[in-house]
Amino acid sequence: MKIAVLGGDGFCGWPASLHLSDLGHDVLVVDNLSRRRIDEELGASSLTPIVSPQERVAAWQEVSGRTITFVELDVAQDYDGLVDLLLAQRPDAVVHFAEQRAAPYSMKSPAHKRYTVDNNVNATHNLLAALVETGLDAHLVHLGTMGVYGYGTAGMKIPEGYLPVQVVTHEGEQVEQEILYPTNPGSVYHLTKCLDQQLFAYYAKNDRLRITDLHQGIVWGTHTDQTARDERLVNRFDYDGDYGTVLNRFLMQAAVGYPLTVHGTGGQTRAFIHIRDMVRCVQIALENPPARGDKVKIFNQMTQTHRVRDLAELVAGLSGATVEMVPNPRHEAAENDLHVRNDTFLDLGLEPTFLEEGLLLEVEEVARRYAHRADLEKIPCTSVWTAEQRPGVPSRHPQPVAGG
């Protein structure tokens, strides 16, 4: 297959591109390098030393003999460029990773909220409109998030995208329907993924586009079989307070001797997936496209759920790190249970990589190897969700007085 990977320079996109290329697919990486510029804005950088996209693809050619083409393009801003690229390359599939993906970054300020909405919603909509305009029947595989569901249910397992509901008509007849599971985002970033869902549903219905939306949990780990082959292929490893995700942060914090930063009581339960399973899932999704006219296929891309304080205890037990309960900068439930269905990927052959000592140590080992590059001042999460959480700083946007 010819596969365009939008956002192919990122934490998930790069290892997915290498995996697909290794399988013999013709891979085109498209990225505007915004993630690298955000590093500069934040004064942070990947713990692992990542080389330029041009050096990455040259190293892959040297190591594997396979060619990945890199194209710098802003999917959200350069619609005409996207149309021209699709017409010139005519991919069989497009994997869409090209969004601003950090919840804390999306909550930093009104400007960051607006950037995240503009970038993510425009990127997705441009791609959909461009597929229709070009008439290409490419299968679109999007990386969505488990966070579209919120992190709790009425007691059942979170289904894969759709919820069967019974409604009573005005004649008193009970009718069964299937609806998109109601969204309950926990940040402006997560909100953009909820908006994406609506865009997909509409374009699948109206234009019969073939779309798969992968509702992914928190990805942990760094290496895949391909990224480990040469230091120039190394994946990025985010540990800063905006982009670092919880388990990788804990492993990095343990490696550099920093107390593990548990938000609040650490009672938040989240879904997780190892990076090697993530690339396999993308492959499986590409191999099992919906038919034209089908509704959007939605898969829950996660393998396990964990409570944050349990993860901290596990990492502390393995490494001797200390745990620190810090005030939660987010507006989220202090404690939640999370039960998720993920039957589709299991039925299609995914063999989950579970959290186990060896893998945790492998990631900690990566972090230890590059510990000298760590800037400990970048570890605290300083982005807060509400004005009330910003101590001493009065809100610039006073709330309207109820009824006033």
Ligand code: NAD
């Ligand atoms: P990332 O920030 O490392 O990678 C995203 C890439 O997209 C970056 O290289 C960035 O430069 C590029 N990009 C962003 N906007 C673009 C635009 N307008 N045009 C072209 N390129 C653009 O993020 P990631 O961790 O690799 O996440 C990839 C996708 O997977 C995201 O959509 C994210 O929501 C989803 N996801 C990630 C995780 C996780 O734990 N990392 C979990 C669930 C879902």
Ligand code: USQ
């Ligand atoms: N947390 C801590 N300590 C930390 C960092 C985080 O306790 O040092 C807590 C947070 O408060 C939160 C939980 O850990 O309750 C998860 O935070 P996270 O930053 O690991 O994950 P999140 O913000 O949800 O976002 C990440 C990715 C995002 C993806 C999402 C999947 O950045 O792109 O969509 O995971 S999910 O969580 O299933 O919505």
